[in-house]
Amino acid sequence: xxxxxxxxxxxxxxxxxxxxxxxxxxxxxxxxxxxxxxxxxxxxxxxxxxxxxxxxxxxxxxxxxxxxxxxxxxxxxxxxxxxxxxxxxxxxxxxxxxxxxxxxxxxxxxxxxxxxxxxxxxxxxxxxxxxxxxxxxxxxxxxxxxxxxxxxxxxxxxxxxxxxxxxxxxxxxxxxxxxxxxxxxxxxxxxxxxxxxxxxxxxxxxxxxxxxxxxxxxxxxxxxxxxxxxxxxxxxxxxxxxxxxxxxxxxxxxxxxxxxxxxxxxxxxxxxxxxxxxxxxxxxxxxxxxxxxxxxxxxxxxxxxxxx
Amino acid sequence: xxxxxxxxxxxxxxxxxxxxxxxxxxxxxxxxxxxxxxxxxxxxxxxxxxxxxxxxxxxxxxxxxxxxxxxxxxxxxxxxxxxxxxxxxxxxxxxxxxxxxxxxxxxxxxxxxxxxxxxxxxxxxxxxxxxxxxxxxxxxxxxxxxxxxxxxxxxxxxxxxxxxxxxxxxxxxxxxxxxxxxxxxxxxxxxxxxxxxxxxxxxxxxxxxxxxxxxxxxxxxxxxxxxxxxxxxxxxxxxxxxxxxxxxxxxxxxxxxxxxxxxxxxxxxxxxxxxxxxxxxxxxxxxxxxxxxxxxxxxxxxxxxxxxxxxxxxxxxxxxxxxxxxxxxxxxxxxxxxxxxxxxxxxxxxxxxxxxxxxxxxxxxxxxxxxxxxxxxxxxxxxxxxxxxxxxxxxxxxxxxxxxxxxxxxxxxxxxxxxxxxxxxxxxxxxxxxxxxxxxxxxxxxxxxx
Numbered sequence: 001x002x003x004x005x006x007x008x009x010x011x012x013x014x015x016x017x018x019x020x021x022x023x024x025x026x027x028x029x030x031x032x033x034x035x036x037x038x039x040x041x042x043x044x045x046x047x048x049x050x051x052x053x054x055x056x057x058x059x060x061x062x063x064x065x066x067x068x069x070x071x072x073x074x075x076x077x078x079x080x081x082x083x084x085x086x087x088x089x090x091x092x093x094x095x096x097x098x099x100x101x102x103x104x105x106x107x108x109x110x111x112x113x114x115x116x117x118x119x120x121x122x123x124x125x126x127x128x129x130x131x132x133x134x135x136x137x138x139x140x141x142x143x144x145x146x147x148x149x150x151x152x153x154x155x156x157x158x159x160x161x162x163x164x165x166x167x168x169x170x171x172x173x174x175x176x177x178x179x180x181x182x183x184x185x186x187x188x189x190x191x192x193x194x195x196x197x198x199x200x201x202x203x204x205x206x207x208x209x210x211x212x213x214x215x216x217x218x219x220x221x222x223x224x225x226x227x228x229x230x231x232x233x234x235x236x237x238x239x240x241x242x243x244x245x246x247x248x249x250x251x252x253x254x255x256x257x258x259x260x261x262x263x264x265x266x267x268x269x270x271x272x273x274x275x276x277x278x279x280x281x282x283x284x285x286x287x288x289x290x291x292x293x294x295x296x297x298x299x300x301x302x303x304x305x306x307x308x
Numbered sequence: 309x310x311x312x313x314x315x316x317x318x319x320x321x322x323x324x325x326x327x328x329x330x331x332x333x334x335x336x337x338x339x340x341x342x343x344x345x346x347x348x349x350x351x352x353x354x355x356x357x358x359x360x361x362x363x364x365x366x367x368x369x370x371x372x373x374x375x376x377x378x379x380x381x382x383x384x385x386x387x388x389x390x391x392x393x394x395x396x397x398x399x400x401x402x403x404x405x406x407x408x409x410x411x412x413x414x415x416x417x418x419x420x421x422x423x424x425x426x427x428x429x430x431x432x433x434x435x436x437x438x439x440x441x442x443x444x445x446x447x448x449x450x451x452x453x454x455x456x457x458x459x460x461x462x463x464x465x466x467x468x469x470x471x472x473x474x475x476x477x478x479x480x481x482x483x484x485x486x487x488x489x490x491x492x493x494x495x496x497x498x499x500x501x502x503x504x505x506x507x508x509x510x511x512x513x514x515x516x517x518x519x520x521x522x523x524x525x526x527x528x529x530x531x532x533x534x535x536x537x538x539x540x541x542x543x544x545x546x547x548x549x550x551x552x553x554x555x556x557x558x559x560x561x562x563x564x565x566x567x568x569x570x571x572x573x574x575x576x577x578x579x580x581x582x583x584x585x586x587x588x589x590x591x592x593x594x595x596x597x598x599x600x601x602x603x604x605x606x607x608x609x610x611x612x613x614x615x616x617x618x619x620x621x622x623x624x625x626x627x628x629x630x631x632x633x634x635x636x637x638x639x640x641x642x643x644x645x646x647x648x649x650x651x652x653x654x655x656x657x658x659x660x661x662x663x664x665x666x667x668x669x670x671x672x673x674x675x676x677x678x679x680x681x682x683x684x685x686x687x688x689x690x691x692x693x694x695x696x697x698x699x700x701x702x703x704x705x706x707x708x709x710x711x712x713x714x715x716x717x718x719x720x721x722x723x724x725x726x727x728x729x730x731x732x733x734x735x736x737x738x739x740x741x742x743x744x745x746x747x748x749x750x751x752x753x754x755x756x757x758x
Contacts, residue, residue, distance in 0.1 A: 060716060061410060062411055075754065079754070081751070144579075146577075146579060146584070147574070147587065148587065164576060166579065169522075169523070169575065169576045169578035169579035171738070254524065254579065254581075255524035255581060256524060257523040257579060257581075257725075257732075258522065258523050258579050259578070259729045259732040260729060274407065275403065275404070275723035276719065276724055276755075277716050277719055277723070278716075
């Protein structure tokens with residue numbers, strides 16, 4: 001009984017402390033975000049920082065290596081294969097994102113209209129995006145086969161070509177083929193994103209403009225486009241990030257060949273770090289892409305802020 | 309005296325021949341090695357109490373592989389009480405998995421992987437010298453290439469047990485070779501690089517091009533370009549494993565030869581990955597390629613007329629005057645984080661013993677060639693004369709690191725397709741022979757310097 005009485009003040013004090021904590025907005029705020037911060041720290045920040053650290057070491061698989069400063073970066077700048085991968089990435093992302101934007105925008109404008117079967121078309125439009133990338137990559141692997149391409153067969157049947165097309169054996173054709181595959185896969189992302197943006201434009205604005213005598217181009221130029229810009233920026237930035245970081249399509253269809261003509265940052269980093277065993281150099285390849293991605297994120301952040 | 313000694317020699321010869329012939333006949337049932345077993349001291353490893361094993365290995369190349377392997381594992385469990393869990397990965401994905409295990413110090417106890425994987429994490433493996441020596445003694449010795457892959461000078465010990473080589477041979481259409489004016493009998497198939505080029509040109513002239521992968525084809529690409537490089541005396545690195553020797557007249561000769569060979573190939577090979585040549589051969593688009601026995605088995609199942617009209621031959625010998633083949637090479641190793649090293653060694657011993665190994669290799673229908681000489685008489689090599697060139701894959705091969713030694717540098721050069729890209733550059737004309745060699749030299753310098 002005595003012990004129980006003695007323990008009561010302690011329990012009361014503990015309750016008061018917990019109550020005080022819950023009353024303190026700052027402390028409560030930190031307590032609420034702590035789980036999310038822990039998860040982000042463990043699964044995002046730590047691997048990211050570890051990757052950056054590895055890029056400054058000569059670490060190999062099963063060997064932590066030692067700090068080598070900028071040696072990996074210095075070497076990569078002088079490495080022909082890496083320079084080719086940089087050019088490939090810029091070309092791949094630059095061309096693919098522009099084409100995806102144009103086609104996606106056109107598609108969004110088309111399906112924004114009222115027509116029979118609109119819902120079905122909108123759902124079907126998403127198919128290339130929701131099909132697993134590895135699966136669509138395998139399909140393209142067959143489409144671009146040098147001997148058994150269905151595309152070549154069709155072109156032959158209609159009399160446009162009379163011999164096999166060397167899609168993946170010629171460097172430029174291989175690049176173009178992969179860009180086309182990426183465009184096919186990425187157009188729905190733009191189309192759906194921009195369509196969502198189009199849906200938010202108040203219809204009254206169009207009606208008012210029409211009453212003032214504005215034609216379709218004027219309505220697009222002065223109403224649709226200005227209101228769509230923030231969404232367009234965000235969608236473009238996200239797509240750029242995904243395109244620059246593309247891996248599966250390239251790896252399945254060409255593995256970076258022929259003779260490294262289609263290597264991107266991701267495939268080269270994987271080849272050198274995981275297959276070659278040189279973690280430091282592979283990490284440096286991946287880290288090289290950081291400035292591009294940081295710029296993209298900053299752009300998206302600004303656009304989102306402006307939208308707010 | 310001389311006469312008597314000669315008689316004894318003859319008698320011995322006849323006796324040995326009779327013994328060899330009967331041994332060969334019995335080997336189909338795994339009895340040959342069993343007989344030899346009585347000559348060798350048996351070895352067993354005392355299994356730890358409560359042991360269990362995780363084995364990571366490559367996915368089967370042929371459907372009969374997995375059931376036999378698992379049956380062997382189950383019988384091991386029955387005999388020792390050690391449960392064995394077998395995990396499978398595509399053969400090119402075993403290394404990344406093993407790398408992760410090596411880095412974090414946790415994962416499968418045993419890995420059955422490829423090439424110089426064990427040398428990438430040599431200090432994290434259980435030495436298996438006792439087991440390797442025992443198997444070598446018991447089964448007629450290892451072929452020459454085996455210690456180069458299994459032994460680590462760094463550890464001064466065997467760190468892996470060679471399992472065998474999924475061999476690669478020339479696959480050709482019998483009727484088209486005959487039509488080109490050459491004898492399609494494998495024994496009389498072109499034996500020199502010059503004669504081989506003449507055959508390829510004749511095939512092409514008759515509308516039957518050849519096809520050899522020049523894209524990032526891990527197996528088919530690497531095997532034929534390394535054969536070609538070494539056949540002319542070229543090599544990436546000197547035996548000191550430091551001096552880069554790729555920039556040599558021999559390499560230039562190999563590339564010139566490959567360019568001539570490229571003229572006989574079907575368009576598109578520059579982008580070919582491993583499956584492309586299989587499909588082109590089975591579709592009748594090409595008359596000659598390099599491949600494992602898989603084309604033949606696919607043909608037997610689905611294109612019997614092609615199976616009847618195809619055969620296999622060794623790669624020809626180049627100016628260096630000896631076989632210079634490269635085959636995929638598999639070996640098993642044990643990570644030292646395992647709590648049951650003895651159980652792991654006992655498991656490897658078990659699967660390499662004649663009863664288990666013989667069944668397994670016979671069941672794989674010629675996909676994998678044995679590393680121990682006594683297994684040359686296995687039934688699979690006599691089941692079909694068309695299997696025969698695959699039998700000697702390990703006996704005829706050089707390590708991919710030649711003339712250096714397996715290790716991180718050679719692994720990296722192979723993973724980065726340095727030699728394949730050099731050949732692709734030169735053959736397709738993207739670079740001159742000289743520039744292609746220089747580009748490869750730069751890359752190799754970096755790899756071997758680091």
